[in-house]
Amino acid sequence: MNSFPPEIVLEAVANGLLTGAVYGLVALGLTLVYGVLHIINFAHGALLTLAMYAAWVAWAAFGLDPYVAIIPLVPIFFAAGYAVQRLVIGPASRGDDQNILLVTLGLSIVLENAMLAIFRSDTLSVQVDYAMEVVEAPLFFSAPMLLSFPRLVGFGVAFLVAGVLFVLLTMTDTGRAIRAVAKERTGAALSGIDVAHIYAVTFGIGTACLAVAACLLLPSFYVNPRVGNAFVLVAFTIVVMGGMGSVPGALLGGLVIGVVESLSGLYLGDSLGQLGIFVIFILVLLFRPTGLFGARA
Amino acid sequence: MLEVRDLVAGYGLTRVLEGVSLEVGAGEVVAVLGSNGAGKTTLNMVISGLVAARGGEVRFAGDRITGLAPAQVMARGLIQVPEGRKIFPNLNVRENLELGSYRRAKANRARNLEKVFATFPRLRERVAQPAGTLSGGEQQMLAIGRGMMAEPLLLILDEPSLGLSPLLVEEMFALIRRLHADGLAIMLVEQNVAQSLDIAGRAYVLEHGRFALAGRAAEVRENPELKRAYLGL
Ligand SMILES: Nc1ncnc2c1ncn2[C@@H]1O[C@H](COP(=O)(O)OP(=O)(O)OP(=O)(O)O)[C@@H](O)[C@H]1O
Numbered sequence: 001m002n003s004f005p006p007e008i009v010l011e012a013v014a015n016g017l018l019t020g021a022v023y024g025l026v027a028l029g030l031t032l033v034y035g036v037l038h039i040i041n042f043a044h045g046a047l048l049t050l051a052m053y054a055a056w057v058a059w060a061a062f063g064l065d066p067y068v069a070i071i072p073l074v075p076i077f078f079a080a081g082y083a084v085q086r087l088v089i090g091p092a093s094r095g096d097d098q099n100i101l102l103v104t105l106g107l108s109i110v111l112e113n114a115m116l117a118i119f120r121s122d123t124l125s126v127q128v129d130y131a132m133e134v135v136e137a138p139l140f141f142s143a144p145m146l147l148s149f150p151r152l153v154g155f156g157v158a159f160l161v162a163g164v165l166f167v168l169l170t171m172t173d174t175g176r177a178i179r180a181v182a183k184e185r186t187g188a189a190l191s192g193i194d195v196a197h198i199y200a201v202t203f204g205i206g207t208a209c210l211a212v213a214a215c216l217l218l219p220s221f222y223v224n225p226r227v228g229n230a231f232v233l234v235a236f237t238i239v240v241m242g243g244m245g246s247v248p249g250a251l252l253g254g255l256v257i258g259v260v261e262s263l264s265g266l267y268l269g270d271s272l273g274q275l276g277i278f279v280i281f282i283l284v285l286l287f288r289p290t291g292l293f294g295a296r297a
Numbered sequence: 298m299l300e301v302r303d304l305v306a307g308y309g310l311t312r313v314l315e316g317v318s319l320e321v322g323a324g325e326v327v328a329v330l331g332s333n334g335a336g337k338t339t340l341n342m343v344i345s346g347l348v349a350a351r352g353g354e355v356r357f358a359g360d361r362i363t364g365l366a367p368a369q370v371m372a373r374g375l376i377q378v379p380e381g382r383k384i385f386p387n388l389n390v391r392e393n394l395e396l397g398s399y400r401r402a403k404a405n406r407a408r409n410l411e412k413v414f415a416t417f418p419r420l421r422e423r424v425a426q427p428a429g430t431l432s433g434g435e436q437q438m439l440a441i442g443r444g445m446m447a448e449p450l451l452l453i454l455d456e457p458s459l460g461l462s463p464l465l466v467e468e469m470f471a472l473i474r475r476l477h478a479d480g481l482a483i484m485l486v487e488q489n490v491a492q493s494l495d496i497a498g499r500a501y502v503l504e505h506g507r508f509a510l511a512g513r514a515a516e517v518r519e520n521p522e523l524k525r526a527y528l529g530l
């Protein structure tokens with residue numbers, strides 16, 4: 001195995017943390033929906049792809065910078081997620097978890113094929129002048145390390161979203177109702193909480209997280225009809241590692257996975273970067289099936 | 298105030314209620330008694346809109362509420378404190394209480410919170426504690442406090458003394474007396490037959506999906522069947 005000077009390793013760790021925050025954001029939506037609705041949303045990847053196409057269209061057709069596109073896409077995707085849960089998943093499943101699984105799987109197939117029909121399987125990307133920009137972070141013992149600008153933005157925005165979500169879940173009635181429904185549906189219904197509405201709000205928040213993640217990813221990633229699945233595979237690992245349903249676990253798990261991917265890319269080569277993730281996934285399943293941070297659940 | 302007429306309900310192929318009629322008047326305490334599995338909780342759940350009625354109707358304050366969603370039922374002031382408490386274990390005491398006014402009496406939240414803390418000083422000491430870590434008695438106080446936050450017109454209490462020590466059971470009945478003295482109408486579902494009959498004005502005894510006995514509490518207490526079955530006399 002190669003040995004690298006410490007500043008290279010440090011740079012890899014830092015870039016891993018930056019990427020990991022956006023992974024965490026994708027995982028956040030997944031874990032929130034799992035924690036509240038107790039379902040694994042198999043449409044999460046297709047919805048991420050859809051959000052990336054939406055951001056691409058906003059750029060290609062309307063000249064919107066992907067970061068600016070966050071502003072219109074968040075409410076649009078919240079509404080779309082709300083409607084999908086309220087009008088499709090909820091009624092189709094009739095509360096049977098097995099049905100929900102199939103409905104979300106079916107939804108992902110429909111979405112993927114619709115996107116394939118509209119956008120073909122070509123790979124699309126946006127050209128923004130900051131895509132390759134780097135920011136120098138000074139190190140006291142050597143030359144400064146170079147951090148990718150889009151990843152820095154992604155890191156900052158991901159944490160901002162997590163902060164907003166924290167405030168929402170702890171300080172507002174709707175947020176408290178979401179947490180209440182997650183653990184005690186009957187008690188919630190008897191307190192006047194409309195459980196179907198709260199499910200839909202939660203699904204909408206999960207989808208809105210994807211819209212943000214898509215806009216953060218777009219400057220440095222390509223889009224094709226299956227791109228979301230790659231991220232969601234990573235997100236599943238994060239959700240399991242962070243503890244199913246744990247919001248802070250998703251964020252921390254995202255950071256860990258980002259670093260693991262970055263370091264295994266450094267030591268094993270780019271093509272094997274994701275290998276480290278799956279090794280971790282299997283190790284977690286073997287030794288900590290409740291997740292690294294899920295013990296309190 | 299509450300009128301239940303010929304209510305039929307069940308789960309799947311199981312029939313639980315086979316034509317149940319009952320009434321709770323304003324300011325009245327009505328006891329609903331019955332052995333385990335008689336259908337008392339099912340009756341409450343149908344009234345609150347969580348289990349569908351298959352026949353008959355429920356009226357509250359003159360309006361038909363059969364088929365309304367639970368949130369709409371409670372919005373009218375028909376509040377249930379369910380069996381097994383059903384508090385939110387992951388939320389702290391204050392958050393649990395505040396959610397009691399999620400849909401009703403929200404404007405009076407601060408005032409009602411003070412009222413609940415005055416009634417249950419134990420809860421005030423534990424405002425920031427996750428509700429799941431409260432003792433059983435404290436959880437029962439929290440469940441009742443959460444119900445009071447909604448300013449009930451009629452309160453359904455499903456086995457409020459379940460799992461409490463004899464001392465706390467006494468306290469619970471004293472509390473129900475006080476709520477009654479304040480003018481609240483209460484439907485009390487209980488296994489504690491003797492104490493319930495002391496408090497209640499009228500009582501119903503549910504057996505095999507029907508009321509086998511109904512009348513003034515004093516009369517029901519003297520019924521030989523009831524004495525044998527529930528009081529062990
Ligand atoms: N969700 C359900 N699905 C199927 N059967 C149910 C369900 N809930 C209750 N039952 C059945 O309905 C019958 C009545 O139950 P219920 O809980 O209403 O009785 P109860 O009078 O409240 O009893 P207890 O005094 O033990 O609380 C029981 O036979 C029970 O097994």
Ligand SMILES: [Mg+2]
Nearest residue numbers: 337338339380
């Ligand atoms: Mg019961």
